[in-house]
Amino acid sequence: MSGPRYHRPKRQDQRLVAFECQSCGWVSYPERKRTCKGCSAAPAEYEEVQLQERGEIKTFVVQHYLPDDIETPQPVAIVDVPQVGDGEPARIYGLLAESELDELEVGREVEARFRELFDDGDRPINSFKFAVPRGEK
Numbered sequence: 001m002s003g004p005r006y007h008r009p010k011r012q013d014q015r016l017v018a019f020e021c022q023s024c025g026w027v028s029y030p031e032r033k034r035t036c037k038g039c040s041a042a043p044a045e046y047e048e049v050q051l052q053e054r055g056e057i058k059t060f061v062v063q064h065y066l067p068d069d070i071e072t073p074q075p076v077a078i079v080d081v082p083q084v085g086d087g088e089p090a091r092i093y094g095l096l097a098e099s100e101l102d103e104l105e106v107g108r109e110v111e112a113r114f115r116e117l118f119d120d121g122d123r124p125i126n127s128f129k130f131a132v133p134r135g136e137k
């Protein structure tokens, strides 16, 4: 016997939705900045765009000294993630997870994996990390 099935709707925060400036094409992520960093339009007019799930590491650093409750070493990267379709990529700052340090290099393709980052007591903070795709080393 099985109970009713519930389908969890795909949540907004589980997708890479970014905001493209309608004046210059600069892509804002994760939030919609009032002032466009590309052309300084304020308030900038944005249109929602969908990003791909994979991008390319532009640069990264490995943090070794962090508060005790944070796992180290902790790599963080700036990743250019192309849009689905045409347009500028979004430049996204994110943690790298589930990857070996020696797999990381500038130009490496990584994928966004969504998960609960931590729970601040009131609500879970959902976000994503980048990781080297498995089986493609």
Ligand SMILES: [Zn+2]
Binding pocket: 021, 022, 023, 024, 025, 026, 036, 037, 038, 039, 040, 041, 044
């Ligand atoms: Zn702009």
